[in-house]
Amino acid sequence: MRVSIAVGFIAAQAVMLSACVSPAGPAVLFPARADPAQAMENCRGKIWARAGARVQMEADGEMPMSITSIQHPPASGASGCTAFIEIHSKTALAAMQEPPIITDQRNRLAVSPFGAPSTVQVESRGEINASGHYARAHGTSESKASGVINYAGIHFHEGLLIEGAEIRSSVSLKIYARDSGVEFAELHAPEATVSIGPRRVGRSELIETAFGRRECFPISYEKRTSLGPMEFVGEVGTSRSTISQITDWYCPSEDFVLRTDVRQNGKIQRVETTDIAPLGDTQ
Numbered sequence: 001m002r003v004s005i006a007v008g009f010i011a012a013q014a015v016m017l018s019a020c021v022s023p024a025g026p027a028v029l030f031p032a033r034a035d036p037a038q039a040m041e042n043c044r045g046k047i048w049a050r051a052g053a054r055v056q057m058e059a060d061g062e063m064p065m066s067i068t069s070i071q072h073p074p075a076s077g078a079s080g081c082t083a084f085i086e087i088h089s090k091t092a093l094a095a096m097q098e099p100p101i102i103t104d105q106r107n108r109l110a111v112s113p114f115g116a117p118s119t120v121q122v123e124s125r126g127e128i129n130a131s132g133h134y135a136r137a138h139g140t141s142e143s144k145a146s147g148v149i150n151y152a153g154i155h156f157h158e159g160l161l162i163e164g165a166e167i168r169s170s171v172s173l174k175i176y177a178r179d180s181g182v183e184f185a186e187l188h189a190p191e192a193t194v195s196i197g198p199r200r201v202g203r204s205e206l207i208e209t210a211f212g213r214r215e216c217f218p219i220s221y222e223k224r225t226s227l228g229p230m231e232f233v234g235e236v237g238t239s240r241s242t243i244s245q246i247t248d249w250y251c252p253s254e255d256f257v258l259r260t261d262v263r264q265n266g267k268i269q270r271v272e273t274t275d276i277a278p279l280g281d282t283q
Contacts, residue, residue: 052279055256061269065091065100073279074111081111103130105141121146128173137187139173147196151250151257156217160201164221167194171227191228197221199248207249209258210274216251216258 052073059065067089074083085107092100107126122145130137147165148154154162169192175185199221206215226241242264249259260271 054275054277054279055273056275057271057273059269059271061262062267063091063269065089070279083109083111085109099133101130101132103128105129107141122149128171130173131178133178135178136176137173138176139171139187141169141171143167143169148199151219151248156201156204156250156252158201158203158217162199162201162219164198165196167196169193185233186231188231189227189229193224193226193228195224197223207259209249209251210272211251211254211258214251214253214258216249219248219250221246 052071054068054070057065057067057069059067067087069088070086072084072086074081087103087105087107089103090100091103105126105128107124110123111121122143124141124143124145126141128137128139128141145165145167148163149165151162154160170190171187171192172189173187174183175187176183199219202218202220204215204217206213209216223244223246224241225244227239229236229238245263247261247263248257249261250256251258254273254276256273256276258273262269262271
């Protein structure tokens with residue numbers, strides 16, 4: 001029972017992280033025919049961390065976690081941008097009173113299009129390695145996101161309404177016994193979704209952050225997460241959707257969300273951005 005809970009948790013975490021790290025923003029659209037230098041500059045303008053960045057986040061509550069993500073500098077291609085993102089996370093289920101689940105993901109994101117007069121799409125393909133107290137898992141994930149994926153380039157003001165976004169994902173994992181290394185199960189979740197509703201910007205406030213006192217905009221919305229039909233140990237079941245009320249605190253001084261408040265089932269979890277470090281302009 002504990003193994004199945006942990007494995008389902010790994011799959012859910014892979015889906016949720018895909019909704020958190022996609023770097024594309026809709027504010028800058030590529031020209032249909034750009035020369036290579038202009039295409040590269042437009043590509044940089046579309047990715048949040050133009051020269052790459054390392055971001056550290058910490059969360060409290062019933063699911064404490066520590067997430068380190070590295071977005072490598074983007075590159076331009078024939079029809080859009082590509083960027084690699086690495087994610088290392090330690091996540092615990094407080095009720096299980098066990099060591100945290102450690103997960104490593106490496107994702108290749110393709111951001112397009114250069115010229116279409118619409119919001120961009122982000123396609124991600126990644127590899128997952130995870131280990132828990134009883135088992136470890138290895139597998140892949142794929143996702144496609146559309147809509148407003150992040151806040152880069154948006155001019156914020158009170159009352160602004162930002163459209164939603166949808167991320168559709170699939171996760172496949174092979175499960176191995178932690179001690180013997182013997183494979184004993186597979187998990188497939190081919191129709192996982194994260195739906196982000198319209199987001200409303202509130203009045204800016206001075207709040208305490210890991211970077212000091214900052215003026216930030218509260219952005220409130222509803223998020224629905226579902227693993228959909230899930231096959232595990234030869235049996236197919238359907239997980240329940242989770243509905244969360246989210247408030248992102250976007251801080252223009254760092255051009256990033258420095259705090260997120262997650263309200264679910266009458267409880268609140270706070271996710272704090274504790275460090276943002278540039279990798280350096282290597283392109």
